[in-house]
Amino acid sequence: MKNTNFYTLLLSLLPGVGPSRYWSWIDIHKTPEKALLAPPETLPRINPYAKKALTEFQQQGEMSPLACRGYEVLESIERQNARLVTHQHRDYPGLLGQISRPPPLLFVKGNTELLALPQIAIIGTRHPTTGGIENTRSFSRYLSQGGFTITSGLALGIDGFAHEAALNVGGKTIAVMATGIDRVYPQKHQRLADAILDKGGLLVTEFIPGTQAHAANFPQRNRIISGLSLGVLVMEAAIKSGSLITARYALEQNREVFAVPGSIHNPQSKGCHELIKQGAQLVESGEDIIKQLAGLIRYFADQQAAQEHAEQERTEIETSTVTPEPDVSPMLNNQERQLLNHIGYDTVAIDQLIERTGFSSAEVTATLLNLELKGVVKHSDWGYAAVHEAV
Numbered sequence: 001m002k003n004t005n006f007y008t009l010l011l012s013l014l015p016g017v018g019p020s021r022y023w024s025w026i027d028i029h030k031t032p033e034k035a036l037l038a039p040p041e042t043l044p045r046i047n048p049y050a051k052k053a054l055t056e057f058q059q060q061g062e063m064s065p066l067a068c069r070g071y072e073v074l075e076s077i078e079r080q081n082a083r084l085v086t087h088q089h090r091d092y093p094g095l096l097g098q099i100s101r102p103p104p105l106l107f108v109k110g111n112t113e114l115l116a117l118p119q120i121a122i123i124g125t126r127h128p129t130t131g132g133i134e135n136t137r138s139f140s141r142y143l144s145q146g147g148f149t150i151t152s153g154l155a156l157g158i159d160g161f162a163h164e165a166a167l168n169v170g171g172k173t174i175a176v177m178a179t180g181i182d183r184v185y186p187q188k189h190q191r192l193a194d195a196i197l198d199k200g201g202l203l204v205t206e207f208i209p210g211t212q213a214h215a216a217n218f219p220q221r222n223r224i225i226s227g228l229s230l231g232v233l234v235m236e237a238a239i240k241s242g243s244l245i246t247a248r249y250a251l252e253q254n255r256e257v258f259a260v261p262g263s264i265h266n267p268q269s270k271g272c273h274e275l276i277k278q279g280a281q282l283v284e285s286g287e288d289i290i291k292q293l294a295g296l297i298r299y300f301a302d303q304q305a306a307q308e309h310a311e312q313e314r315t316e317i318e319t320s321t322v323t324p325e326p327d328v329s330p331m332l333n334n335q336e337r338q339l340l341n342h343i344g345y346d347t348v349a350i351d352q353l354i355e356r357t358g359f360s361s362a363e364v365t366a367t368l369l370n371l372e373l374k375g376v377v378k379h380s381d382w383g384y385a386a387v388h389e390a391v
Helices: 004-013 019-029 032-037 048-063 065-079 112-116 130-145 158-168 187-198 217-228 242-252 267-277 286-292 294-319 334-340 350-357 361-373
Strands: 083-086 105-110 119-123 149-152 173-176 202-205 231-234 256-259 377-380 383-386
Touching: 004 019, 004 032, 004 065, 004 083, 004 105, 019 032, 032 048, 048 065, 065 083, 083 112, 105 112, 105 187, 112 202, 119 130, 119 158, 119 217, 119 242, 130 149, 130 158, 130 286, 149 158, 149 217, 158 173, 158 187, 173 187, 173 217, 187 202, 202 217, 217 242, 231 242, 231 267, 231 286, 242 256, 242 267, 256 267, 256 286, 286 294, 286 361, 334 350, 334 361, 350 361, 350 383, 361 377, 361 383
Parallel strands: 119 149, 119 231, 149 173, 173 202, 231 256
Antiparallel strands: 083 105, 105 202, 377 383
């Protein structure tokens, strides 16, 4: 029999078992293995079909229909050059794991390293105005150049323009799908999905291979978009819009919600205006978002540093050797070195760094983000200060 990841897959494949039911069973039995081997009557709200499949698994093991279905799924994702990432896996995104009843597993295809990098979700209507398209491209380009991965839903309209703009400036983007990893919806975006993979992006879904687009899948998909991201930017949205569902998920998940205002006569702006009335941050530029996220970026950097420190300690224990304090210099590229040379141990503001270096605002912001994530500089309400000497 396979490992814990395989048991997680099997438990998720039981008929009628979604994230809520999966986690209610884990709350009782602690691991998917124990849940699969438990008497069916100990599993709350188990339906007759799941009970039958579970009983057959307990009696027949690898020869049971459930296990065979699990092997079929693994073979399918292997044919797709995709991967299965369960909630126990080290590649499972930490932010997503913090939401209520997160997806127990993800099917991913492409650059999985993006799951560990800071993301901004850009979402909106499928029928944007010309101004909405241009604003989407502008924000996506700026935030990509600022070091953020752009996350969206691969839908027509705002989603597609956000993905494309990120790719056009050499940025990274994640498309969260409401279908199986082997199905692109809408089909019109097959070329965009291919471009995302070709340029180092990532496709993500919690739905098993072969799953077609269904209306109920999209709200479920939306909670992943917000759960992966530090903040959600709503570009244009009507009052009754899936984007507002994503924004509500973001608020429940303690994520920042940003909205771009528009004309009071534009029906596609009314959803944004409603979000602003409810407390969403009104933003006019990508710089507004980066300033608002300063605290979350620090938290994200601390989480990454803690994880890396824990992994380093495990390695030291396994090898019984002491690793010397790493030299910062190999971590930095030329632009990062140049900027760091203008940052002392006294706090300096971004405006001062722009003046000293001659870099653009976007270049300074992006480089500072990278330096902070690498632990070379620290941020406060007054600006940035060096942690290590410039080298």
